[in-house]
Amino acid sequence: MEANSDTPRDPQSDQRPLDSRPRDLLSREECLEMFRQLYLARYFDVRLIKEKKRGRLRGTLYSSHNQEAIMVGSLYGLKPTDWISPIHRDMPAFFLKDLRGNWDAEERSGMSIEEVCAQVWGRVGSPGRARDNWSHIGSKSKRIIHSTSMLAGTIPVAAGVVYADRSRGGDAVCLTYNGEGSTAQGIFHEAINFAAVHKLPVITIVENNQWAYGTPVSQGSPVTNIADRAKGFGIPGYIADGQDVFDVYDKVTTAVNRARAGEGPSIVECKTFRAYGHGDHDDDRANKYRDPEEIMLGRLRDPIAICRQSLVSKGYLSTEEAELFIAEGKSATDATNDDFPPEVVDFLNKGIEFAVNSPLPEAAEGGMWVFKESN
Ligand SMILES: Cc1ncc(C[n+]2csc(CCOP(=O)(O)OP(=O)(O)O)c2C)c(N)n1
Numbered sequence: 570m571e572a573n574s575d576t577p578r579d580p581q582s583d584q585r586p587l588d589s590r591p592r593d594l595l596s597r598e599e600c601l602e603m604f605r606q607l608y609l610a611r612y613f614d615v616r617l618i619k620e621k622k623r624g625r626l627r628g629t630l631y632s633s634h635n636q637e638a639i640m641v642g643s644l645y646g647l648k649p650t651d652w653i654s655p656i657h658r659d660m661p662a663f664f665l666k667d668l669r670g671n672w673d674a675e676e677r678s679g680m681s682i683e684e685v686c687a688q689v690w691g692r693v694g695s696p697g698r699a700r701d702n703w704s705h706i707g708s709k710s711k712r713i714i715h716s717t718s719m720l721a722g723t724i725p726v727a728a729g730v731v732y733a734d735r736s737r738g739g740d741a742v743c744l745t746y747n748g749e750g751s752t753a754q755g756i757f758h759e760a761i762n763f764a765a766v767h768k769l770p771v772i773t774i775v776e777n778n779q780w781a782y783g784t785p786v787s788q789g790s791p792v793t794n795i796a797d798r799a800k801g802f803g804i805p806g807y808i809a810d811g812q813d814v815f816d817v818y819d820k821v822t823t824a825v826n827r828a829r830a831g832e833g834p835s836i837v838e839c840k841t842f843r844a845y846g847h848g849d850h851d852d853d854r855a856n857k858y859r860d861p862e863e864i865m866l867g868r869l870r871d872p873i874a875i876c877r878q879s880l881v882s883k884g885y886l887s888t889e890e891a892e893l894f895i896a897e898g899k900s901a902t903d904a905t906n907d908d909f910p911p912e913v914v915d916f917l918n919k920g921i922e923f924a925v926n927s928p929l930p931e932a933a934e935g936g937m938w939v940f941k942e943s944n
């Protein structure tokens with residue numbers, strides 16, 4: 570692949586050459602919007618951790634800090650009719666889906682920030698209505714497959730969903746999100762094999778953040794590049810620099826275009842690093858099983874900084890504009906609202922206000938919807 574001169578690169582990202590770069594068709598406004606979406610995903614993360622520290626929120630939070638470029642870069646090229654299946658690490662994906670150009674839209678093919686915040690606060694008005702505070706939600710109408718707790722468990726579901734769509738003449742693709750830990754599951758292999766045999770438009774995104782809870786990737790996978798597993802299914806395996814939103818966009822959009830054209834599934838491995846613990850319950854213990862130097866190095870290539878640098882070098886941002894909001898390198902404790910664009914803060918404030926002013930569900934609801942879904 571033609572090297573991206575904008576950012577320092579992991580040399581392994583150049584494994585599979587691209588004929589063209591989808592990013593070259595993005596306008597200045599679209600690139601700037603992707604930059605804003607990175608801030609939004611980061612702000613969601615740091616703000617919720619602050620809310621919890623203040624005692625305004627309960628439940629476990631799974632941080633996507635440092636991994637935002639994977640969600641933004643992969644979702645930005647989708648059509649509203651496409652499907653996604655996020656997991657625990659991808660909570661912002663629920664509201665980033667179909668956000669492109671749609672920040673003020675009443676209805677779109679993604680969850681509203683109000684629904685997502687109500688979910689986190691366990692309130693009426695959320696899809697889960699206090700059964701969980703996190704990602705075990707979905708929406709048929711918004712084309713988000715309900716996540717299950719079983720790692721890689723949504724890949725076969727995604728295959729079925731797009732199989733059905735194809736048989737009805739649709740052209741939808743599905744992005745499934747998975748950690749590198751889930752690639753050791755039997756169902757990961759069965760499902761991709763099935764999708765490959767039937768040329769189904771399923772893109773398996775692997776967020777390789779180097780750790781599966783306390784297990785390093787070297788103890789979970791015999792191959793250094795998870796994308797190499799694609800060879801066994803006879804499908805493309807792309808490697809993206811998961812810190813570079815435009816590289817993720819290039820690789821995922823290439824895989825999506827291919828899938829939409831009927832050429833079948835791909836794996837896109839996004840190289841990244843889990844900046845904090847597995848969940849916020851694991852934060853304080855992180856240093857016990859991860860080398861502090863590894864953590865320091867893993868946080869160095871912040872996706873916000875890398876995108877900013879790229880926009881400045883394209884001439885899309887002046888150096889003065891670029892320095893207005895510095896969110897990178899700041900933990901939830903260090904970051905303040907002034908580190909984020911005001912429209913990002915306002916967007917999330919709307920969701921939080923809705924959530925905290927919504928009632929908790931009635932206790933009697935607890936036994937409902939156990940055997941049959943309501944929608
Ligand atoms: C089949 C299965 N085994 C174990 C678990 C428990 N579990 C939940 S998340 C997790 C770690 C997942 O690591 P990875 O897939 O790399 O994703 P990450 O958390 O790093 O984003 C584990 C072991 C599970 N949910 N499903």
Ligand SMILES: [Mg+2]
Pocket residue numbers: 748749750776777778779780781782
């Ligand atoms: Mg992982």
